[in-house]
Amino acid sequence: MWMRNVPLDLRTRWRIGGQAPELAEASSQEELRGLLAELEGETALVLGGGANLLVSDQGPGAPVVVLGGEFKRQEVLEDTIRVGAAASIAGVVQAARRAARSGLWILEAVPGTMGGALRLNAGTADEWIWDRVLWAEVMLSDGSVERVVAEDVQPSYRAIELDPGAIFLRAEVRAPPADAARVRQEHMQRRIEKLRAQVYDKPTCGSTWKNPGAPSPSAWELVELVGMRGEKRGGAQVSPKHANFIVNLGDAKAQDVIDLMIETRRRVHEEKGIFLEPELHFWGFPGEVLRELGAGTT
Ligand SMILES: Cc1cc2nc3c(=O)[nH]c(=O)nc-3n(C[C@H](O)[C@H](O)[C@H](O)COP(=O)(O)OP(=O)(O)OC[C@H]3O[C@@H](n4cnc5c(N)ncnc54)[C@H](O)[C@@H]3O)c2cc1C
Structure with missing residues (x-):
């Protein structure tokens, strides 16, 4: 309804x-x-x-x-984990750790759902969920269901190629059994690294910008180099803890976030000659704003 x-x-x-x-x-x-x-x-x-x-x-x-x-379900199978698109990433990661299954440490401390992870090709800087996806099913806007594999969606860093109206329903992810102590260690290490460096105590949406890739400095370094760390617009602030995160201090508007992003991107281009590209997805913004942000290529 x-x-x-x-x-x-x-x-x-x-x-x-x-x-x-x-x-x-x-x-x-x-x-x-x-x-x-x-x-x-x-x-x-x-x-x-x-x-x-x-x-x-x-x-x-x-x-x-x-x-x-039904989309919230997850099931640990012999060598894989089958997930519904609404299953929480945290729940799937925990199931993998408890069952001593390898590979899911890359999603440790990543908020959201498996559908979002598939759409964003979530993971670390060099290892992504689509490295591990056996198949995924999508519903197209006409109601038909298709099974896709990595080759069909051409995964790249935090992006895949997908029909605009396609909705992930479920997927099967490779997760072969492994040494339990090693699996626990990988998960713990990743969790500690992320909790130490990133922002979990304020409302954020994770990394604002994609890392431009070598030989460029990483996104947070670029934001810092142009003096944007700690900068505020309205209720939004470039996090003093991690310069690639923008936090909501309490009453931020989307426009405050956009203002910070446009200013950051302008400075990074003017001072470093690099066009940053957003990692985020945007809903409801006019084309000219998206172009100014360098968005729309995901
Ligand atoms: C503190 C913090 C740390 C983070 N760390 C990481 C990290 O280490 N690595 C990483 O990759 N990301 C990270 N993120 C970003 C985020 O957690 C992931 O991108 C996650 O996959 C988003 O999932 P979601 O369900 O919240 O997606 P949403 O934000 O709800 O949606 C994002 C996009 O995916 C689309 N989408 C969602 N579900 C589906 C579906 N079923 N079918 C098709 N499209 C869909 C939406 O339409 C939208 O376009 C972090 C975020 C935070 C706040």
């Missing part, structure tokens, strides 16, 4: 964003197909944990679907 004018701020990690004109939760594949059919060709946006997403203060301007029910 579609609900009208649903606020999205509390559904994102940043606690920012206007209202969705319509929002519905789908607990099964059939329900999702029925909801999409009611849209008569209009493309729905799909919301996971909102951990890598900036929603405009005016809202996304399109219907939003949230997956629940």
Whole structure:
């Protein structure tokens, strides 16, 4: 059932964003197909944990679907883990650690859902979820379901190629049994590194910018070099702890985040000759704003 004018701020990690004109939760594949059919060709946006997403203060301007029910399931199999797209990344990572399965440490301390992880190709700087995906199933806007493998979506650093209306339903991820002590150690090490360096005590959406790659300094170093660490616009601030994170100090608007990002990107280009590219996804912003941010290539 579609609900009208649903606020999205509390559904994102940043606690920012206007209202969705319509929002519905789908607990099964059939329900999702029925909801999409009611849209008569209009493309729905799909919301996971909102951990890598900036929603405009005016809202996304399109219907939003949230997956629940059967999509929250996860199952540890012989050499793999089968996950629904709404399964929390934290739950899947914990299941892998407890069952002594290798490879899922790359998602340790990453908030959000497995659907978001598949869409963003989440992971570390050099190892990504799509390195481990055996297959994933997507529903297209006409309600048909397709099974895709890595070759079909051409994974790259924090990006894949996917039809705009495609919704991940589930996936099977390689996770072969391994030495339990080594698995525990890998998970703990990654968790400690992330908790030490990154921002978990304030509303953020993780890394703002993609790392430009060698020989460039990393994104946080570039932001720092141009003097943006600690800079504020309205209620948003470039985190004093990690310069690639923007925090909501309490009453930030999406526009405050955009202002900080545009200023950062301008300075980095002027002073370092590098165009930063956002890691985040954006909902409800005009094309000219997205172009100014260097967004839209994910
Ligand atoms: C403190 C912190 C640390 C983080 N660390 C990392 C890290 O180490 N590595 C990393 O890669 N990321 C990291 N992130 C970013 C974020 O956690 C991941 O990108 C995560 O995968 C986002 O998932 P989500 O469900 O919240 O996606 P959302 O923010 O809800 O959505 C992001 C995009 O994915 C799309 N999407 C969501 N679900 C689906 C679906 N089922 N089908 C199709 N598209 C979908 C949305 O439409 C949107 O375009 C971090 C974030 C925070 C706040």
